[in-house]
Amino acid sequence: MRNEGKSRRSFLTKSATGLGGAWILTNYPAILAAQEHVLAAEESQQLQFAFFTPEQAVEVEAMAAQIIPTDETPGAREARVVHFIDRALVTFERDRQEDYTQGLADLEAETRSRFPSARRFSQLTFDQQIELLTAIEQGPFFNLVRTHTITGFFAHPVHGGNHSNVGWELIGYDNSLQHEAPFGYYDALPQAAVRLGAGGQQ
C-alpha cells in the first residue's frame, strides 16, 4: 500500500482513539477506508500545531512517511509523528527550530531544482520523493528528521507520536511493564527448564 493515493494528513485522527493497536492492525484496511471519509469531514479542523505552519507540517509529514512508510501496517503518518516533532520543537528540541525552518526551505529549493514542474516535496510522486531523499540522506537535515521520526514513532504515545501504539506493535514491543517467563521461543523449550549452574556445568 503506497501513500500517494491517500491524503497527506493524519487520517487516524479521532475515531480510533482508545482502540488497542492490535485491533488496528487486524482491521487496518477497513480503518483506512473508513478514515478516508472521516478525513474529508475533518479536513477543515486539523489538530493545531505549535511550531509548524500547516504547510510545513505537510512537508515534514511527507518526509516522515518516506522514512517509515505505510505498507500493510501503519507508518510514521498514522503514528502522527509530525505531531510528536511539532511538540518536540517547542519543548526539549527547541534549539532545533532553525534547523527545520532552514531545512524545509532547502528541501523546497532542492525539489524545484530537481523537478522544475514541482513546487513542493509533498507534491512529488512516491518515487520522486525517494530519489530526492536518497540524494540528501547523508545531510544533517535528513538525519535530524530521521532521528525525530524514529523517536516519535517509538516514544510513549503521550508525547504525540506512536499513536495507538503502532510503533510498538510493529516491533512486537509489549509495554505492559509486567512479564512472566517464558519470554521467547528458546526459554519455552523443555530443555531450557533445567536450572543453570548446577555443579557449575551445563
Add this chain to the structure above:
Amino acid sequence: MKTFRPQEQVDFVVIGSGAAGGIMAKQLSTAGFSVVVLEQGGWGKYGHERDYTKDELLSEHPAQADRLMSNPDLQPNTFRRNASQDAGPGVHSYGCVVGGGTVTYGGSSWRHLPWEFNEASTVGSIAGTGLADWPITYEELAPYYTQAEWEMGISGLRVDSPFVAPMTREYPVPPVPLKSSGALLKVAAANLGLTVVPGPLAIITEPYMGRPGCVNCGMCSDFGCHVRARSSSAVTVLPIAVETGRCEIRPNSYVHEIRVNDAGRVTGAVYFDALGQQVFQAARAVVLSANASESARLLLLSASNRFPNGLANSSGVVGKYLMLGNGAGASALFEHPLNDYKGVVSGAAIVDFVPSDRSRGFYGGGRITSRGYYTPISLGLNSLSPGQPRWGAGYKRALRDEAQHRMNLNCFTTQLPLETNRVDLDPVVKDAWGLPAMRITSTSHPDDIKNMEFFRQKSIEILEAAGATKVWAGAVNDSRGSAHNRGTCRMGNDPATSVVDKYHRAHDVPNLFVVDGSSFVTGGRNHPTMTIQALAFRAAENLVRAARAGEV
C-alpha cells in the same frame, strides 16, 4: 527525618549516598552515631518509587529534578588519551541521586575471586603497569560479601566452579528466570564445553525484607525501579539509616571542599546547597564515598596550605591508577523470537574466561554476559544489523524482522592499573559552580586491548555455536568514561604508594575515610559494585570499633 543544623557538629559526614555511602550511613547510624549524608543529586523518587517513569524519551531528556545521572551541562568533564594532549569534551557520567548509581544500575553483583586480590603475586609484575596486591585477602573480605548479599538482597545461585568465587551461604533469593538468551547460551556452552551461570543480581525475584519481587518489566538499567525490586541503597540501607533518627540525608548538596584544621584533621565539608549558597557542615570525621572519579577530584579540590597537592595526597597517588572499565561484545539474530527486552538487562553469563591465561600471550580475563537491552527508540535509531537500510520500506521490514530476534553479548573485561591513567582537575574548563572540571586521562594497556579483542572473537564464536543466523561485532573501543570507574585512591600498607590503609583511613589524615571504588588496587573483571559494598560493610565495622575506642 532527623535534621541537623550545619553548625552543629555531627559525628560523621558521609559524602555520597550510593553503593558505599548508603551502607556507611546505615552502619554508622545504627551503631549510635549521628550522620549527615551530603548527596549532590536530588531525591529521585525516594520513598515513592512507584512514580519512577518508564518513559524512554523522558529518561533521555529528564527535567533537572528528575535526573538520576550526572548532568554534563552543569558538570562537564574533559578527556584526553595522554598527558601530551589537550583534553576535549568527555563522556564520563555516573549516578547522581539519593542512592547513587545503585538506583539505575543493571545490578550485576559478582564477587571478586580469591586470586583477584593478589594478581601481582600470582601473575607477576607486568612492565609499565602498577599491578599490585591488595592489602587484604579474599578470606578477610568474604564475610562482608555474605553480609552485603543478605542485607542488600541479591538474587543468584551458588555454584561450585573454579570460575566463580566460593560462597559459604546461598544467595537470599533465587536467580532471575532464564531468558531466551540464557537458553541459547546453554546451547552454545554445551557445544563448546563451557560453563553458564545465572548472573547474581541486586534484583530480588521474590518478596524479601518488605520489598516485592521483580515483575520483569524490561525498562531496567538506566531507569528507576518502580516496584523496588532493585536492591538500591535508596530502598535498602538508607531508609534504615533514616529510621534510626540519627541520620539526615541532605540532597542537592554539592561538596567542593573537605576542610582541615591546623592539626591536620578534617573538620567538616563545605558544599553548595540547592540555591548555590555555601554551607559548612561540621563533623568529627568525614567518610568520602563519592565514587572513584569524584572522590579523587574532591580531594584534589580540597588542597590547602597544609596539603598543597590535595588532601590525603602526600603520596601523589590521588587520582592515579584509574580504571574506567573495558568491554567487548557481539550481537546476533536467531530464527525464532527471543523478546530479550523482557526481564532484567543482565542475563546469564559464561565464566570460563574469567582467569587470565598465559597461553593467550597477554594478561586478561572477563565475563561474557547476555544483555537484552533494546528499548524501542534505541532499537529504531541504531540497533539494526549491519547492511540494513536506514529508512524506507527496507528499514521498516528490518525492524519487523529483527526486533524480537536479536541477542547481545556484553563482555566485562580487565583493565590494568596504570599510573598515567588518572583523574585530575582541568586547568581551563569549569563547572556551573565555577569549580575546575574533572579531567580524565586514560589509555588502556596493550594487553587490555588484546584482551578485548579476544572477548570480541569469543562472543562471535559463542553466538555462532548457539545457532545464530547472523552475527556481527563492532571494533573494540578503549573506554573514555564509565560508571564502573575504580582505583584512584588505592588502598595499601605503604603511605608512599597508596592513599588509604586497609581499613580505608587516609594515611595522611586520621579522621578521613575514603570508601568506594577508589580503594580498588586492581579492577577484577569490571563489575565492581558487590566488592564496593563488601568493602563498605568491612570499613564500617572497623570504623565503628575505632570510633567507640576513641581512635578517630
